[in-house]
Amino acid sequence: MSASLSLRTVDKVYHPRGRLAVHAVKALSMDVERGEIVALLGSSGCGKTSTLRMVAGFEAVSAGEISLANRRIERLAPAARNVAMAFEGYSLYPPLTVRENIAFALKRGRLSASEVSRRVKEVAALVEIEPILDRYPNAISGGQQQRASLARALVRDAALYVLDEPMGQLEPQLRALLRGRLKRLLKDRAMTSIFVTHDQTEANALADRIAVMEGGVLQQFAPQHVLKEKPANLYVATFIGEPPMNVFDASVIRSEGCTTFELHNGPSFGFGDNELGPEVRQAIGNRRKVVIGVRPHRVVLGSGSAETARVVSNQWLGDQSHVAMAVAGKLLVAVSHARVRAGIGDSVPYGVRAQDLHIFDPDTTVALAHGARAA
Amino acid sequence: MERSSIIERVLRAVLLTLIVIFFLFPIVWILLMSFQTNEQILRIPPSLSFVPTLENYKALISGHLLTSAGSLDIAFMRNLGNSVLLSTCAVVLALILGVPAAYAFARFKFWLSEDIAFTLLSFRFAPPLLVLLPLSLYFQDLGLVDTYVGLIWVYQLIALPLILWIVRGYFEDISPDIENAYRIAGHSWLRTFFKIAVPLAGPGIAAAGLLSFIFCWNNFVFALVLASADKQPVTVGALAFVTASGIQYGQVAAAIVLSVTPTLLLALYAQRWLVEGLSLGAVKG
Known part of the structure; x- marks a missing residue:
């Protein structure tokens, strides 16, 4: 597989009038394979929409290169890039019906009228807007407008599909349905696509790989399970996952055959050298302080565990328990698929296994080790 | 209700x-x-x-x-014809120049863009009489005194800033992404401007055009100084009714009725069009 979309050290700097320049995207490099679906995930203002708009051609790149299908595109007009886009604000053209809005994306393709009509119908069925094809954008709901806008992008034959929050306005059931259909359509036709979202479920369900951005910097670009099991740094670790990873500052105490992590004003976790292998010990090196983390799903609750903690809240969500405990002046959240019978204020035994431990450098926030392996 | x-x-x-x-x-x-x-x-x-x-x-x-x-x-009918000719040409010229300029000011932030836009607006602050003296001297040198071209040019002082600033506001209200969606589908920048931006700003363009037409129509002092009898519009022509034997009130009234009629009809026609445009909800994306 060859890279379809390729970004090389792309920068975006905005110069608002009378204010300091904003460096929205910093030295972003990433390759998207042909037929791959990529999600850009991050909090608001992290540069993901700026990235998308530079790819589509509505923002000029401040520095760097963008190529699509082996063609440099960063200086081309949007019309010449062969990119289809669904806009966050829908951006349907008010004087045209939904059908005409979808069709105008095809008009340049010199297709016959019957072919245009067939493809509009097909994509309308996919996003469930057939009954409203002849209505005007102002007469339909936000969710319908969003689906019409999505249809307008999907109906085209483009080298790349760029979707900005494609399903943000839809109700949960419909969203789940469309996610499945969209994924199948994109995969069946090997449509290379890149979409922006801040819904992790959506990113997990649709994307082959997820690019996590923060502060204009690409933090990690990997499949979902890698983000979860081997987060590159503290930001990714605490951003990905619901509930997020528990992280604590810890002092490292080496003694003969044993490494102990002592939480600030809290308990200590000791691991024998047979648990924490030489690779991990080497990664820690002679650091005296680290940040340790554990996923809520991996916190072991119940008898046989060494430590106990006071329960602050215990919620049964129908299929899992979320138990928050007071540990080292912070909350440690544990998720259990069994119902945990503990009242607020009770002491509950808990433990952390070496293979579930994530270790980060406290200064650079870069991951040092995940479980038994160095990062 | x-x-x-x-x-x-x-x-x-x-x-x-x-x-x-x-x-x-x-x-x-x-x-x-x-x-x-x-x-x-x-x-x-x-x-x-x-x-x-x-x-x-x-x-x-x-x-x-x-x-x-x-x-x-008296040359009243000729004055009326002059008014129609001058105002129409001035507004058409101002639309041709002003609408693309308004689009540029709304969409692109270029060096000095705000200053240029403000300078154009400031033409409306200047008292016409202050501008007229130097202007009539220049016009004499250029041979533009007492020509339609010269008057239409001077009328741009009235029409252009008005159109520029009203239409700019309408363009700014249109989400750029509506145009972007059209452009990314393979249409050129120019086509997008004519097919998407101008129709969406249509009610605004009509309102600005109508307003500047009325302002041009009502102008008195530019034409008084810069034009002779056969180029003067009704506003100046009405002076002829102040005669040696007194003011001809009846004729003045009739002249007013005749000179109000074209603007009134235009306003009524454009108003219907304005309401139609607005009821499409075209202004808000």
């Missing part, structure tokens, strides 16, 4: 009627005056009963004014 009590509705109707009478009275009075002779107008006490006469209109259209001091030739 909320239900209101009968007293409230009656009160509202009475107030509205009073307001309409207040504003329409001068216009109605002028309309009545235009069908009376000077003697009927000037009698004391004034009376509403009179035998309508078409003499005033006849005099205006034929161009011969009969006063007690004798016959006088």
Whole structure:
């Protein structure tokens, strides 16, 4: 597989009038394979929409290169890039019906009228807007407008599909349905696509790989399970996952055959050298302080565990328990698929296994080790 | 609709009627005056009963004014034609120049863009008489005094800033992504401007065009100084009714009625069009 979309050290700097320049995207490099679906995930203002708009051609790149299908595109007009886009604000053209809005994306393709009509119908069925094809954008709901806008992008034959929050306005059931259909359509036709979202479920369900951005910097670009099991740094670790990873500052105490992590004003976790292998010990090196983390799903609750903690809240969500405990002046959240019978204020035994431990450098926030392996 | 009590509705109707009478009275009075002779107008006490006469209109259209001091030739119909020609050409030119400029100011932030836009607006601050003296000197050198081209050019001072600033606001209200969606589908920048941006700003362009037409139509001082009799619009031409034998009130009234009519018709026509455009909800993306 060859890279379809390729970004090389792309920068975006905005110069608002009378204010300091904003460096929205910093030295972003990433390759998207042909037929791959990529999600850009991050909090608001992290540069993901700026990235998308530079790819589509509505923002000029401040520095760097963008190529699509082996063609440099960063200086081309949007019309010449062969990119289809669904806009966050829908951006349907008010004087045209939904059908005409979808069709105008095809008009340049010199297709016959019957072919245009067939493809509009097909994509309308996919996003469930057939009954409203002849209505005007102002007469339909936000969710319908969003689906019409999505249809307008999907109906085209483009080298790349760029979707900005494609399903943000839809109700949960419909969203789940469309996610499945969209994924199948994109995969069946090997449509290379890149979409922006801040819904992790959506990113997990649709994307082959997820690019996590923060502060204009690409933090990690990997499949979902890698983000979860081997987060590159503290930001990714605490951003990905619901509930997020528990992280604590810890002092490292080496003694003969044993490494102990002592939480600030809290308990200590000791691991024998047979648990924490030489690779991990080497990664820690002679650091005296680290940040340790554990996923809520991996916190072991119940008898046989060494430590106990006071329960602050215990919620049964129908299929899992979320138990928050007071540990080292912070909350440690544990998720259990069994119902945990503990009242607020009770002491509950808990433990952390070496293979579930994530270790980060406290200064650079870069991951040092995940479980038994160095990062 | 909320239900209101009968007293409230009656009160509202009475107030509205009073307001309409207040504003329409001068216009109605002028309309009545235009069908009376000077003697009927000037009698004391004034009376509403009179035998309508078409003499005033006849005099205006034929161009011969009969006063007690004798016959006088006036070029009222020519003035009216000049008004139509000057205002229309000025507004068309201002639209051709102003709409693309407004689009540029709305969409692109270039070096000094705000300063240029403000400078254009500031043309409206300058008292016309202050501008006129140097302008008439330059126009004499350029040979533009007493030409339609010169007047239409000067009228840009009135029409262009108005169109630029009103239409710019409308362009700014349109989400750029509507245009972007069209552009990314493979259409050129120019095509997007004509097919998407201009139709969406249509009501705004119509409103700005209408307003600047009225402003141009009502202009007096530019034409007074820069044009001679055969190029003057009605506003200046009306001075001819101040004759040696007194002011010809009847003819003045008839002239007002005739000169108001084109703008009134245009306003009524454009208003219908404006409402239509707005009811499409075209302004908000």
